Amino acid sequence: MSHTIVIFGASGDLTSRKLVPALYSLARSGDLPAGTRIVGFSRTVLTDDAWRETLLESTRRHAEGFDAASWPAFAASIHYQPGDIANRDDLVRLKQRLEELELGGDATRVYYLATAPQFYEPVVAALGSLGMAVETRGPRRIVVEKPFGTDLATARQLNTQLHAVFAESQVYRIDHYLGKESVQNILALRFANTIFEPVWNRRYVDHVQITVAEEVPVGRRGGYYDSAGVLRDMFQNHLLQLLMVTAMEAPVRFQANAVRNEKVKVLEAIRSLDLAEVAAAGVRGQYQGYLTEPGVDPASRTPTFGALRLEVDNWRWQGVPFYLRSGKSMSCRTTQIVIGFRQPPLELFTTAPRRLAREANRLVIQIQPAEGIQLHFHTKVPGEGMQLRLTDLEFSYSREFSGRLPEAYEPLLLDVLTGDASLFARSDEVEKSWEIIDPFVRAWSSVDMPPIDSYQPGDWGPQASADWMAAQGRTWFDMCPVLT
Ligand SMILES: NC(=O)c1ccc[n+]([C@@H]2O[C@H](COP(=O)([O-])OP(=O)(O)OC[C@H]3O[C@@H](n4cnc5c(N)ncnc54)[C@H](OP(=O)(O)O)[C@@H]3O)[C@@H](O)[C@H]2O)c1
Known part of the structure; x- marks a missing residue:
């Protein structure tokens, strides 16, 4: 059966860049x-x-290893139909054009919503009323980009609108983080090996840190960002996805619903907090200079940095805090998961500085920009006495595997074409994610909150973030990627 990908938002940034x-x-x-x-x-x-x-x-600029000779054959498969989503006649013309291109035969059709979120509902309704979601001439699937709603209520509403036209099995809610090789490798690391499983729990893990740091400021996205803020932009989707793959149990098989069942169980186990508890479970910040960015309200209290402590109340993780943090204008661009193991019960080698002791016993999973894994541990320095030094075992994707790493959208688009939804969010998953993040959004936007802490661009967030960790006897892993 042939395949057709219909992109709504064809002239936009996402289409041309990704x-x-x-x-x-x-x-x-x-x-x-x-x-x-x-x-x-x-x-x-x-x-x-x-x-x-x-x-x-745009493809010449954005596709690594672009080769002009291979373009004409690919270009022959590209077609364009001008039209306005708000104009039913234009959508009827689109339907006719698709049927012509498919020669009236069967085809797997993927509708990709690469438009601003306010167009999701009108497109879905039009596809429904024109009978374009019906699967009599082959599968019909719809890909929904982030943001999926702006809170629990709007996410529920969008799910209801989607389900009025599409069955859940036809809906692919994309989070491109899950298309990254190193994120999928977390599943391989945990479930294709047996050496990590025995220590991947509350008995051996002291805490987990997940950081998504961006070096760039908000730039031209000021208008969108000022209404979203870091919690909606990064926590509800990317950070919670990374938490889920780190904390989930092994699925009974590597199939969409089995994987998604385990991910949702993690979200269900996250302790709900009341508004008073929320204030103590996080730190927010805003970089200096944010208020003069184009599109930003000069009196804005929108956080550009956030750090949260979440507790996963299940047998594996009870008592192990998961620290999530993200920000704009930070020291460097890095996405990493740090599994901090417990310290030895007895300090035998007192020559090792305390700081060093905390830095060992860590597994660092680097997700971007460099991709790989490091295990940090103590080693005895050759010579007299028990002098210790921090050393590591390192796996780097680029050193291990020659050639280009696929961009995150590649495996995900292929999964949609072949009907594998394992790496896409299910309706209950997005709703649960919002249920966790909503209280923080509400608390942080409350007028009762103290003024927001500021930080210098290029810092790891406000000083309050380091102080907050120190008060809990821990330190952030503030290291830019050393992997190549
Ligand atoms: N850009 C990214 O890297 C990125 C990453 C993750 C998620 N996303 C999400 O992807 C979506 C698209 O983002 P984007 O950055 O590509 O936005 P964008 O550059 O503003 O593109 C929006 C597209 O929608 C089209 N459009 C607007 N109104 C329309 C209408 N009435 N009828 C038909 N088409 C219409 C625009 O084309 P015309 O003006 O020609 O109609 C344009 O092609 C957003 O939901 C965004 O949050 C984007």
Whole structure:
């Protein structure tokens, strides 16, 4: 059966920077199913050839290892249908164009919502009313980009709108973090080996730190960011996804519902907090200079940095805090998960400074920009006495595997085409995520909160964040990636 990918928001940034370069790379490596068509839809009036020309330029810039010789064959599969989502006649024309391109035959169709979130509902309703979600001529799937709602109520509403037209099995809620090799490798590390499992629990783990730090400020996204803030932008999706893959139990098989059942159980085990407890379970900050960014309210209290402590109340993790933190304008761009193991019960080698003791016994999973794993431990320095030094075992993806690492969108797009939803969020998963993050959003935007702490661009967040960790007897792993 042939495949058609329909992109709503064809002239936008996501399409040109991520989606089409990913599809091109898949085609080039021979992984895109033969005969896959790409059909773009947006208001800008373009011909097929004009859109192909625009995409040639952007794909050249954004697809690693672009090869001009392989472009014409790929470009032949690209088509464009101008139209406005608000205009039913334009959507009828899109439907006719798809049927023409598919020669009236069967095809797996993927509708990709790469538009602003306010268009999700109108597109879904139109697809429903035009009978375009019905699966009589092949599977029909819909990909929904982030943000999926802005709180629990809006996420529920969007799920209801989707379910009025599509069955849950047709819906793919994308979080591109789950397409990253190193995130999927967490599942391999934990469930394809037996050496980590015995220590992956409250008996041996003291705490877990998950950091998504960005070096860049909000830049031209000021308008969106000021209404979203760091909690909605990073915590509800990426950080909770990383927490789930770190904390979940082994699924009974590697299949969408089995994997998603285990992930949801983690969210269900996260302790709910009342508003008073929420204030003590986090730190927020705003980088100096944020208030003069374009699109930002000069009196804004929107946090650009956040750190939360979540407790997973189940047999494996009870009493092990999960620290989640993210910010803009931080020291460097890094996404990492640090498993901090417990210290030895007795300090035999008192020559080791205390700081050193805390830095050993750590497993660091680097997710971006460099991808790999480091195990930090103590080693005796050769010579007299028991002088200790911090050393590590290191696995680097780029050193181990030659060639290009696929961009996160590549495996995810392939999964949608083949109907594998394992790495996509289920409706209950997104709702549960919002249920966890909503109280923090409410508490942090309350007028009763003290003024927000500021931090210098290039710092690891406000000083209050380090103090908060120190008060709990712990320190943040503030290290920029050393892996290559
Ligand atoms: N950009 C990223 O890296 C990124 C990453 C993750 C998630 N996302 C999400 O992906 C979505 C798209 O983001 P983006 O950055 O690509 O946005 P964008 O650059 O603003 O693109 C929006 C697209 O929607 C089209 N559009 C707007 N109104 C329309 C209408 N009435 N009818 C038909 N098409 C219409 C625009 O084209 P016309 O003006 O030609 O109609 C444009 O192609 C958002 O939900 C965003 O949150 C983006």
